[in-house]
Amino acid sequence: MCGIAGLIALNPDREIGAMLSTIEHRGRDDEGAWTSEAIDDAGRRACLGHRRLAIIDTSSAGHQPMLSADGRYVLTFGGEIYNYRELRSELQSKGHVFQTETDTEVLLTAFAEWGKECLPRLNGMFHFAVWDNNERKLTLARDHVGIKPLYYFYEPAAGVKPGLLIFASEVKAILATGLVERTLDTEALNQFLTFLWAPDPNTLFRGIKTLPPAHVLTFQQDQIKIDEWWDVSFDEVDEGRSEAWWQDRVLETLDEVVNLEMVADVPLGSFLSGGIDSSGIVAMMKRHSDGRRVSTYTVGIESEDLRYDIIPDDVEWARRVNKHLDTDYHEIMLQPAVAELLPKLVYHMDEPAIDMAIPSYLVSQAARETLRVMLSGMGGDEVFAGYPRQLAMKIAGAFDPVPGMLRRPLMKTIERTLPGGLPGRLTAPLRNAKKFARSAGLDFEERYLGYGTYFTDEAKQRLYSDDMRASTREFDAYAAHRRYFARVKNAAPLNRLLYVDLKTFLPCLNLITTDKTSMAANLEVRVPFLNRRMIELTARMPPELKLRGFKRKYILKRALEKFLPHDVVWRKKAGFGAPIRSWLRGPLRPMVDDLLSEETINRRGLFRPAEVRRIIDANLSGREDYNLQVFQLLNLELWQRHFMD
Incomplete structure (x- = not known):
């Protein structure tokens, strides 16, 4: 795991x-930079x-950067690149000679042999850039589901000023050049308030984009071209197999991908929550550890902090799994x-943090004291249908x-009647019932979008200042989700939901948070459930085997x-989060x-102070569960203070 950066500009070596x-935290073992000769009459260079x-x-x-032999x-x-040994053998059979034992050299040689057509051959998690000295062309690529992030900024030529392209693993590296104006993107903000995150390719920084997962970008002669190199398909569901056959295939594939993703020349272990996903990963790791105990790390939550929260404490379950599998438990x-x-x-994060970022960072920090690589159970919910929604x-x-004329009013009445945030034994059931009723009366696509919404369009209109209302009037926060729903309109309903999550929620929230928080601790995290072999297996599986x-x-559970x-x-099921509801009433309240004071809100000019205060008060009273919304607004202000002020 490493950090990458680069630019095509005048005197780029001044910025690199x-x-x-x-991004020093992404890799502390070595640093390198390479700069080309001038690539055009303007004197720009690639770096x-x-x-x-x-x-x-x-x-x-x-x-790195690593140069090809020629x-x-x-x-x-x-x-x-987990399958680098197999690719290396194939390339050797074509006459290529290798000087190192690295997967980097294998990737470089694969690109020299096949160009961007090498991408479907790769089994791994990656972001990379290749400069072609002959064609004066830059290629950027990102893995199949977006495990690794990649950002870029492009400014076309204007008059005598040549064009500018900058890319990096993290937004802050692009900003460090001083060549990009820091301006809030209001469309991305509108999406962020809706979901807690903005769908690819948007970021909260105007002009800075993500390269979406499974996409490749080429830049040549000031022209950008972006292509999709992979997509999951639900067109060939295999209905003719027994449940026992599928159990065997799930175990066989999980065992295979865990073994594949254990390749490393440094110590590695696994996160362990005591849930089915992480426990299954550790069980498979034990089979390939040559008798050594698997190092595991668990995060627990104090009982007092769980009064207002629906997150059960994982520690009891993690201890049970540890005892069963005899791990080196932390x-x-x-x-x-x-x-x-x-x-x-x-x-x-380069963006407002979510609650999951806190335990993710702290457990990564603890694991890094002894390990460099951790396996995670993330992705099991996306491929096997594990979410309550x-x-x-x-x-x-x-x-x-x-x-509908009866269903919608009935559900709205139930939603308005139920309290959202009172402490006690009924906290979770009441909160979930209220959330269910909020969208249950809608049609299929709108219903699913509703379950993932935090500020509805109506709520945003109450929240926005007059200027924000005007600037966001034409935006549809759900446009990306609708496009993905349309792509799989003929798939089974459950598979449509899984596809939309795989393209939006997974890369834009879960994976980006995992990457940024683990890399902040200089730790690599791998996600076997999101290996392409597992995703493609579950895409062929009858949906009723995922949700029975x-x-x-x-x-997965039967297997x-x-x-x-x-x-x-x-x-x-227990979610991986933090006791935000308790903290907002305790250490975070000041x-x-x-x-979020009236003075601060007025100074920003984005929201109405009275509405922000109403949200805070309704949350504290227990009438509504606005905890994530308040946490969202709090982190947005922290983000603005760091990146915009």
Whole structure:
């Protein structure tokens, strides 16, 4: 895992040092930069930079940027190519000779041999840039689901001023050049308030874009071309197999991808929540550890902090799995100085942080004391249908025969009647019932979008200042989701939901948070459930094996009964988050009052102070569960103070 950066500009070597300095945390083992000769009459040069976290072949032979033997191609690469040994053998059979044992050299040689057509051959997680000295062309690429982030900024030529292209693993590296004006993107802000994140390719910085997952960008003669190099298909669902056959295939594939993703020349371990996903990963790791105990790390939450929250404490379950699998177990309790930690997380995220960022960073920091690589169970919910909202869609579908003119008012009445944030034993059931009723009366696509919405369009209109209302009037926050729904309009309903999540929620929230928080601790995190082999297997699986009755991730759980205790397999799902509801009433309350004061809100000019105060008060009273919205607004102000002021 590494950090990459580069630009095509006049005198780019003046900027690359500052860019690499800002992403030093992504790789502390080595730094390198390469600059071309002038590539045009204007005198622009291409410059590639790299920060290295050595994982495979940790010797100096892995120094980057790396040049091909003939000097034509230059590569800066972050991530891992898990099947590099197989690719190496294939390339050797074509006459290529290798000088190192690195996956970097394999990727560089594969690109020299096949160009961007090498991408479907890669099994891994990656972001990389290749400069072609002969064609004077830059290629940027990102892995199939966006495990690794990649950002870019392009400014076309204007008069005598030549065009400018900048790219990096993190936005802050692009900003470090001083060549990009820091301006808030109001369309992205509108999306961020809706979902807690903005769909690709938008960021909160106007003009700075993400390269979407499974896409490749080419830049030549001031022309940008972006193509999709992979997509999952649900067109060939295999209905003719028994449940036992699918259980065997799931175990076989999980075992295969875990083994594949354990390739490393440094110590590695796994996160362990005691849930089915991480426990299944650890069970498979044990099979390939040659008798060594697997190092595991768990985050626990203090009981007092769970009064207002629906997150059960994972520690009890993690201890049970540890005892069953005999791991080298490490446990940390979540007791951060959260008011001091949040600004640091916002800096590392390049965007407002979500609650999950806090435990993710702290457990990564703890693991990095002994390890360089961790496996994670992230992705199991996306490929096997593990989210409550997917079950909620199935339950709500039972009300579809009721005419909409009756169904919608009924659900609205239920939503308004139920309290959202009172403490006690009924906290979770009441909150979930209220959330269910909020969207259950809508049609299929709108219903699913509603379950992922935090500020509705109506709520944003109440929140926005007059200027913000005017500037966002034409925006549809759900446009990207609708496009993805349209792509799979003929797929089974559940698969349509999984596809939309795979393209939006997964890369834009979960994976970006995991990457930024782990890399802030100089730790590499791998996600076997999102290996292409697993995704493509589950795409062929009948959807009723993923969600059977009220049982989410049904086939995965049945398969892992062979390795894990029955109560661990079928335990109630626990989300990976932090006790935000408790913290907003405790250590974060002074920060909320300060950063979301009437004076601050007026100065920003984005929101109406009275509405912000109403949201805060309604949340504190327990009438509504606005905790994530308040946390969102708080982090947005922290982001503006760091990146915009």
